[in-house]
Amino acid sequence: xxxxxxPSDSTIHRLSVYYRVLQSVEKEGYHTVSSKELAKRExxxxxQVRKDLSFFGSFGTRGLGYPVRELREKIAKILGLDRTWNxxxxxxxxxxxxxxxxxxxxxxxFHIKLVLDNDQRKIGSNHKGLEVRDVRELEKELKTNxxxxxxxxxxxxxxxxxxEEVQKTxxxxxxxxxxxNLRTNDEIHIRSENMAMELEYLSxxxxxxxxxxxx
Amino acid sequence: xxxxxxPSDSTIHRLSVYYRVLQSVEKEGYHTVSSKELAKRExxxxxQVRKDLSFFGSFGTRGLGYPVRELREKIAKILGLDRTWNxxxxxxxxxxxxxxxxxxxxxxxFHIKLVLDNDQRKIGSNHKGLEVRDVRELEKELKTNxxxxxxxxxxxxxxxxxxEEVQKTxxxxxxxxxxxNLRTNDEIHIRSENMAMELEYLSxxxxxxxxxxxx
DNA sequence: AATTGTGAAATTGTTCACAGCA
DNA sequence: TGCTGTGAACAATTTCACAATT
Numbered sequence: 001x002x003x004x005x006x007p008s009d010s011t012i013h014r015l016s017v018y019y020r021v022l023q024s025v026e027k028e029g030y031h032t033v034s035s036k037e038l039a040k041r042e043x044x045x046x047x048q049v050r051k052d053l054s055f056f057g058s059f060g061t062r063g064l065g066y067p068v069r070e071l072r073e074k075i076a077k078i079l080g081l082d083r084t085w086n087x088x089x090x091x092x093x094x095x096x097x098x099x100x101x102x103x104x105x106x107x108x109x110f111h112i113k114l115v116l117d118n119d120q121r122k123i124g125s126n127h128k129g130l131e132v133r134d135v136r137e138l139e140k141e142l143k144t145n146x147x148x149x150x151x152x153x154x155x156x157x158x159x160x161x162x163x164e165e166v167q168k169t170x171x172x173x174x175x176x177x178x179x180x181n182l183r184t185n186d187e188i189h190i191r192s193e194n195m196a197m198e199l200e201y202l203s204x205x206x207x208x209x210x211x212x213x214x215x
Numbered sequence: 216x217x218x219x220x221x222p223s224d225s226t227i228h229r230l231s232v233y234y235r236v237l238q239s240v241e242k243e244g245y246h247t248v249s250s251k252e253l254a255k256r257e258x259x260x261x262x263q264v265r266k267d268l269s270f271f272g273s274f275g276t277r278g279l280g281y282p283v284r285e286l287r288e289k290i291a292k293i294l295g296l297d298r299t300w301n302x303x304x305x306x307x308x309x310x311x312x313x314x315x316x317x318x319x320x321x322x323x324x325f326h327i328k329l330v331l332d333n334d335q336r337k338i339g340s341n342h343k344g345l346e347v348r349d350v351r352e353l354e355k356e357l358k359t360n361x362x363x364x365x366x367x368x369x370x371x372x373x374x375x376x377x378x379e380e381v382q383k384t385x386x387x388x389x390x391x392x393x394x395x396n397l398r399t400n401d402e403i404h405i406r407s408e409n410m411a412m413e414l415e416y417l418s419x420x421x422x423x424x425x426x427x428x429x430x
Numbered sequence: 431a432a433t434t435g436t437g438a439a440a441t442t443g444t445t446c447a448c449a450g451c452a
Numbered sequence: 453t454g455c456t457g458t459g460a461a462c463a464a465t466t467t468c469a470c471a472a473t474t
Contacts, residue, residue, distance in 0.1 A: 102310065250433075277473040
């Protein structure tokens with residue numbers, strides 16, 4: 001039985017990285033770029049770049065390199081960035097507010113179309129042009145706004161319950177900022193940003209005097 | 216020559232995870248916990264938990280499991296969480312403000328002792344009990360406040376320059392929130408939180424209808 | 431009886447090295 | 453000649469399986 005090679009988790013992450021680099025390279029006016037150049041800009045090896053891309057097809061020209069614009073578009077398509085995504089933000093505390101105005105989301109096609117909270121004082125208020133809606137209307141609001149992804153920026157103790165509710169509505173992706181590990185069945189994709197954990201990693205490095213070099 | 220096994224990057228990250236779980240387990244009143252139970256709570260395998268811990272010593276008792284409190288303390292020591300760290304925050308925009316009031320940092324021993332910005336309107340103003348200082352005084356302020364780590368929450372185009380300045384002052388760790396890959400020599404530990412990249416990962420999953428299951 | 435700690439095996443991910451093409 | 457695409461070699465990580473211990 002032929003074993004089908006699936007791109008690894010890290011390959012996908014690096015694809016995201018290449019996408020960003022290609023945006024720069026394109027802005028700098030280059031029409032082609034080699035795996036060597038791409039690698040150099042991100043401290044990777046040329047072989048890794050080529051191998052990563054080869055999971056998805058042959059995009060380059062031997063002897064020449066990769067066509068910048070075309071490759072960027074190809075990667076966009078692979079990552080699903082050749083469209084826009086409707087995103088809902090749950091929780092308009094400090095972090096939620098910051099995320100609501102985070103330009104990079106918008107710039108990459110993630111449009112925050114809906115903002116929800118459970119605090120009566122916040123509901124109805126205006127937040128970056130969007131009226132904050134009542135989280136009790138979660139299901140209705142997610143449906144009406146055709147939401148594809150949810151960003152959870154709520155306190156740790158509220159996150160699990162909300163993740164389950166979101167899942168029930170049929171939304172298939174959550175980006176979680178609460179410092180808890182969400183337990184769900186396998187119907188939904190969840191990524192967590194755990195900022196304290198990153199500081200803990202740094203704490204480990206400093207404590208154990210490891211040599212840095214791109215951790 | 217005997218090859219010394221170094222814990223991998225992912226082992227360190229999981230240590231952070233175990234630390235959090237142990238805090239819960241302890242709060243729930245348990246005195247011992249098995250690798251099986253720890254694994255279950257984070258969807259890992261018992262063997263992995265044991266292997267991870269074994270890099271740092273033998274903390275368990277065969278037939279019984281691990282002493283919760285003791286293990287938590289051991290891990291705290293390994294990660295350098297048995298002390299407090301002085302953290303400086305550079306950039307008091309939306310994200311910076313949110314980070315300044317992020318409770319989890321404080322709770323895990325990361326104390327934001329200094330807040331810097333380059334905006335004259337913000338300098339001098341009070342932010343969560345701390346006066347915002349002028350980033351032009353960077354070196355002096357980092358020294359006076361005995362800063363161990365810096366959180367960078369500045370626009371993408373300012374991040375690289377600031378990272379270099381921070382490095383010159385001798386601080387050895389940066390947590391970067393700007394959506395750029397910081398290029399530095401290898402004297403400093405850098406971690407980046409790239410929130411758009413996490414959304415892109417989700418975008419890939421939805422686009423390619425991968426089966427979720429704890430990505 | 432239960433559970434750790436750990437070499438060995440299996441798997442996964444990265445780098446090498448070179449054939450093949452522009 | 454220069455650079456891609458890729459199988460094969462290598463390296464790292466995870467899982468297995470079992471002796472050792474309480």
